[in-house]
Amino acid sequence: MRLYLINPSNPLVSIVNVKESRWNRYRVWKPLGLMVLAGLTPPDWEISIVDENLGVPDYAAMPRPDLVGITAFTSQANRAYEVAAHFRNLGVPIVMGGIHATMCMDEAMERVDSVVTGEAESIWPQVLADARHGSLKHRYDGGLAEMNDVPLARHDLLTAGYALGAIQTTRGCPLNCSFCSVTAFNGARYRQRPVADVVREFQSIREKRVLVVDDNLIGTRAEHIARAKDMFRAMAQANLRKEWIAQATINFADDEELLALAAKAGCRGVFIGFESPSPQGLLEIGKKFNIIKGRDFRASVRRIQRHNILVVGSFIIGLDIDESGIGKRIAEVAGRYGMDNLNVLFLTPLPGTRLWDQMKLQGRIALDTFPEDWKYYTLTFPVALYKHLSLDGVIEEMLSCDRNFYSMSRILRRALGNLWHRHQPLVTLVGNLSYRKNIRLNCKSYADFKRYWTDRHNRVNKS
Numbered sequence: 001m002r003l004y005l006i007n008p009s010n011p012l013v014s015i016v017n018v019k020e021s022r023w024n025r026y027r028v029w030k031p032l033g034l035m036v037l038a039g040l041t042p043p044d045w046e047i048s049i050v051d052e053n054l055g056v057p058d059y060a061a062m063p064r065p066d067l068v069g070i071t072a073f074t075s076q077a078n079r080a081y082e083v084a085a086h087f088r089n090l091g092v093p094i095v096m097g098g099i100h101a102t103m104c105m106d107e108a109m110e111r112v113d114s115v116v117t118g119e120a121e122s123i124w125p126q127v128l129a130d131a132r133h134g135s136l137k138h139r140y141d142g143g144l145a146e147m148n149d150v151p152l153a154r155h156d157l158l159t160a161g162y163a164l165g166a167i168q169t170t171r172g173c174p175l176n177c178s179f180c181s182v183t184a185f186n187g188a189r190y191r192q193r194p195v196a197d198v199v200r201e202f203q204s205i206r207e208k209r210v211l212v213v214d215d216n217l218i219g220t221r222a223e224h225i226a227r228a229k230d231m232f233r234a235m236a237q238a239n240l241r242k243e244w245i246a247q248a249t250i251n252f253a254d255d256e257e258l259l260a261l262a263a264k265a266g267c268r269g270v271f272i273g274f275e276s277p278s279p280q281g282l283l284e285i286g287k288k289f290n291i292i293k294g295r296d297f298r299a300s301v302r303r304i305q306r307h308n309i310l311v312v313g314s315f316i317i318g319l320d321i322d323e324s325g326i327g328k329r330i331a332e333v334a335g336r337y338g339m340d341n342l343n344v345l346f347l348t349p350l351p352g353t354r355l356w357d358q359m360k361l362q363g364r365i366a367l368d369t370f371p372e373d374w375k376y377y378t379l380t381f382p383v384a385l386y387k388h389l390s391l392d393g394v395i396e397e398m399l400s401c402d403r404n405f406y407s408m409s410r411i412l413r414r415a416l417g418n419l420w421h422r423h424q425p426l427v428t429l430v431g432n433l434s435y436r437k438n439i440r441l442n443c444k445s446y447a448d449f450k451r452y453w454t455d456r457h458n459r460v461n462k463s
């Protein structure tokens with residue numbers, strides 16, 4: 001039985017940009033969900049993982065599969081349905097799973113033969129058995145997996161074309177921020193994989209550099225952090241010789257032993273969601289964890305960096321409290337906190353989140369011709385109506401933020417600061433220059449987006 005597992009592209013975020021800026025090679029990351037699915041697949045299936053981010057293949061020239069499995073984040077849904085249509089025309093059954101199919105199940109069910117909602121571990125073997133017997137059901141639900149059941153991902157199936165390997169060590173997040181899909185999809189219960197599985201899987205990854213995809217690497221409670229320390233100790237003891245980056249909340253900075261162990265285990269960078277420069281903004285999106293009284297963000301960032309771990313901060317533009325000037329303010333605050341890199345995104349209502357419900361109720365979802373418009377749900381386009389910022393206004397704030405933070409003088413200052421304190425100026429320089437290069441690409445995308453928005457507006461007004 002031949003199985004294709006497909007990760008659809010979104011040209012607005014992937015292929016085009018990789019061609020135009022080779023630094024973006026570091027932003028094409030492996031579709032780990034499909035590698036996990038392959039790990040759950042019995043050995044008598046012949047599996048090919050197709051990642052369209054590396055180039056869209058000529059499907060017609062490929063051998064006919066017996067089953068196609070498609071994954072999709074919301075931003076990939078549109079293309080997922082195009083790929084599904086191609087194979088359906090050939091009479092090949094299509095199963096779709098992943099976050100978008102779970103959040104927009106009815107939409108997906110109209111376009112594929114079978115939808116798997118939730119995590120796949122408990123249900124995928126059943127789906128395959130039904131497909132083999134020609135009795136595929138229209139819908140399956142995997143719920144939330146037991147972490148002992150998560151298999152080792154099949155890293156051997158995607159060996160070329162990526163700068164980074166990928167692994168997951170935990171699922172779920174109790175914090176439930178209003179804009180984020182993680183709690184809705186993976187649940188509020190923080191689930192950690194057995195440490196031995198994590199070490200074994202790391203050993204099967206060929207790349208020297210690895211992305212740990214967990215949304216919240218260390219968790220929130222004392223017992224989560226104790227387990228994270230155990231994992232880092234085991235990784236250091238196994239002498240993995242890997243360098244990895246991960247996502248964490250700011251409490252990562254609060255425990256010197258944790259930081260030392262993470263660095264020893266190979267941690268070289270963390271993405272941290274700061275989200276808003278003001279406590280009102282944090283309250284608005286429900287990120288209460290960042291509002292602990294008296295937290296000195298600059299000192300927290302420095303504590304992490306002292307262990308030679310880079311800090312990439314993430315902020316959102318478009319909150320209800322954001323007014324003209326927010327872009328510059330974020331750039332200043334990020335500079336003051338001493339971040340190595342800054343990643344700013346537009347507030348985006350993703351289906352299944354509290355923000356989606358709220359904006360839908362208020363009639364503020366501006367691009368809502370679905371599935372066509374999903375391709376703009378990359379968080380890099382302003383798809384909603386923002387309280388104090390017009391379409392032009394919110395884009396201007398984003399550009400002003402990037403131009404401020406990534407001005408040549410500020411980049412050089414950061415690189416020199418790194419040379420002085422940490423002796424790794426090159427990493428800061430390369431990271432910053434790659435972001436700076438994308439500002440030009442972003443300007444072009446915004447111009448195209450505004451044309452699309454205006455055309456759309458005119459069409460709606462005429463009809």
Ligand code: B12
Pocket residue numbers: 007009010013014027028029030031032033034036037069070071072073074075076095096097098099100103116118119120121124145168179180181182186213214215350351377378379
């Ligand atoms: C790593 C990651 C990335 C990587 C992508 C790597 C890749 N190609 O997969 C990068 C950094 C490139 C990325 C980019 C983006 N991401 Co991202 N990302 C993640 C993250 C942190 C982990 C994903 C992962 O690997 N999980 C581990 C695997 C094992 O889980 P899984 O993919 O969910 O797969 C399981 C099930 O879903 C199911 N399943 C999945 N596919 C299929 C298919 C079939 C057939 C079946 C049966 C089952 C099945 O089985 C798997 C095993 O249980 C998630 C958060 C999360 N917890 O998922 C956000 C997340 C998926 N990203 C998100 C977003 C918004 C984006 C961006 C749009 C914006 C951005 N800048 O972050 C871009 C868009 C990229 C694009 N191409 O369009 C949102 C998506 C919400 C949504 N509704 O789509 C998430 C949930 C984060 C969030 N805070 O809300 N992301």
Ligand code: SF4
Pocket residue numbers: 173174175176177180181182183215216249273
């Ligand atoms: S944004 Fe981060 S902290 Fe908030 S719910 Fe999502 S994963 Fe958890």
